[in-house]
Amino acid sequence: MTWVEVAAMLVWTGAGGILLFVLMWVDSLFTRYKDMTEMKNGNIAVTTRFVMKLFAQGYILSQSILNSNELWTALLVSVVSFIILFMLERTVEIAFRAFAGLDLEAGVKQGKVAHALLAGSFHIVGAMILAACL
Numbered sequence: 001m002t003w004v005e006v007a008a009m010l011v012w013t014g015a016g017g018i019l020l021f022v023l024m025w026v027d028s029l030f031t032r033y034k035d036m037t038e039m040k041n042g043n044i045a046v047t048t049r050f051v052m053k054l055f056a057q058g059y060i061l062s063q064s065i066l067n068s069n070e071l072w073t074a075l076l077v078s079v080v081s082f083i084i085l086f087m088l089e090r091t092v093e094i095a096f097r098a099f100a101g102l103d104l105e106a107g108v109k110q111g112k113v114a115h116a117l118l119a120g121s122f123h124i125v126g127a128m129i130l131a132a133c134l
Helices: 003-029 035-040 044-067 071-100 104-109 113-132
Strands: none
Touching: 003 035, 003 044, 003 071, 035 044, 044 071, 044 104, 044 113, 071 104, 071 113, 104 113
16 A cells, blocks of 8 residues: 555545534434434434444445545535435425324434434435435
C-alpha cells in the first residue's frame, strides 16, 4: 500500500463521513421530533430508527465507493439514494397510516421500538435493493 492510497482512503473516508453527517441531519429536519433530544432523553425507539437509517446510508455509501472510480460519483449516488429512500419512507408511512391505522413516526416518538424496527427495516431493505442496482 502506497502513501497515495492511504491518503486516498483518508479523503474518501472523510468525505463519506461528512456526507453521512449531512444526510442524517437533513433527515432529522423532516421528523416530527428532535432526534438528538430524544436520543439524549433515552428514547430507544428513536435511537433504533436512527441507527438503522445510518446503517442503510452507510451501506449504500460503501457500495457506491466500491463501484465508483471517482469520489464525486460515489457521493452523488449516495445523495440520490437518500432521496429515493426518503420518498420510500414517506410513501410507506402514508400507506401504513391509511390502510393499517399505524402511524410509524408517532410510535417512534412515543418510544415504541416495534415501530422503529419496522420503519428502520424499510431503510435497510431499500438500501440493499439500491446497492444491488449499482
